[in-house]
Amino acid sequence: MLTWHIGDVRITRIVEIEIAAGARFILPDATREACRPMRWMMPHFATNEGDLVMSVHALIIESEGQRIVVDTCIGNDKQGRAIRSWNGLQTSFLKDFEGAGFARESIDTVLCTHLHIDHVGWNTMLVDGEWVPTFPNADYLMAQKEWDHWRAEEDDAHTQAILADSVAPIFNAGLARLVDTDHRITSEVRLQPTHGHTPGHVSVHICSRGQEAVITGDCLHHPCQIARPEWCSPADSDSAQARATRQSLIKDWYQGQTLVIGTHFAAPTSGRVKQLADGGYWLDIEQ
Numbered sequence: 476m477l478t479w480h481i482g483d484v485r486i487t488r489i490v491e492i493e494i495a496a497g498a499r500f501i502l503p504d505a506t507r508e509a510c511r512p513m514r515w516m517m518p519h520f521a522t523n524e525g526d527l528v529m530s531v532h533a534l535i536i537e538s539e540g541q542r543i544v545v546d547t548c549i550g551n552d553k554q555g556r557a558i559r560s561w562n563g564l565q566t567s568f569l570k571d572f573e574g575a576g577f578a579r580e581s582i583d584t585v586l587c588t589h590l591h592i593d594h595v596g597w598n599t600m601l602v603d604g605e606w607v608p609t610f611p612n613a614d615y616l617m618a619q620k621e622w623d624h625w626r627a628e629e630d631d632a633h634t635q636a637i638l639a640d641s642v643a644p645i646f647n648a649g650l651a652r653l654v655d656t657d658h659r660i661t662s663e664v665r666l667q668p669t670h671g672h673t674p675g676h677v678s679v680h681i682c683s684r685g686q687e688a689v690i691t692g693d694c695l696h697h698p699c700q701i702a703r704p705e706w707c708s709p710a711d712s713d714s715a716q717a718r719a720t721r722q723s724l725i726k727d728w729y730q731g732q733t734l735v736i737g738t739h740f741a742a743p744t745s746g747r748v749k750q751l752a753d754g755g756y757w758l759d760i761e762q
């Protein structure tokens with residue numbers, strides 16, 4: 476289990492799945508040939524052959540007595556997913572989550588950076604054939620802009636399946652809270668609009684005692700995009716905007732010495748942006 480301390484804030488990673496299977500369905504430009512020269516990614520973020528290693532995990536932020544879960548992974552028992560191996564998934568995620576000292580009932584806030592399949596799954600769990608909120612005492616925050624977008628996607632069967640089992644039950648239980656894309660959760664933790672991957676996508680900015688960190692969400696999927704911000708995912712809803720967002724964020728993170736904690740970055744999951752002599756960037760895992 477990985478943890479970080481950013482001033483007074485603690486962040487804990489709970490993994491659902493971590494795989495070294497390549498990620499070309501997420502980043503088609505990230506071929507073995509293109510990735511093999513990026514030696515700084517090995518062995519953590521890529522294999523020696525150039526296959527990307529990726530992770531699906533939740534990050535729990537503890538700030539000012541509040542427990543905030545950022546993104547809730549794929550979830551168990553879900554059906555109708557476009558990625559077949561994610562249907563009927565069974566992992567020990569919830570057991571690991573509680574085993575790390577986080578009782579479900581103790582979570583104050585759940586934040587979905589966006590409403591894709593692998594960020595909303597554990598919003599709910601299956602109990603006696605019904606989807607119920609996994610975190611019954613939490614406010615579930617979603618950007619209003621993000622919700623408006625997905626609510627309009629009524630014709631898409633996969634979207635409908637995700638909303639029906641992972642989002643609608645949150646609204647039905649009265650736990651959903653639609654917020655602005657720069658919403659502040661505590662004095663140390665706020666949302667940051669990072670649109671492009673989806674129309675209302677947000678990252679999470681953490682600042683405490685002069686130390687800064689960011690939880691990316693999917694504004695980038697893999698550290699290779701720090702070196703190649705122009706590499707887009709077919710899942711990016713607006714690739715030009717996604718690319719521009721990445722380019723400006725990477726520059727800001729470099730200038731601010733920000734600790735970058737990636738929502739799909741394999742262990743050690745974080746690093747700081749460094750610049751090469753030719754002006755390009757890379758992610759240095761040394762803290």
Ligand SMILES: [Zn+2]
Pocket residue numbers: 591593594693739
């Ligand atoms: Zn994702």
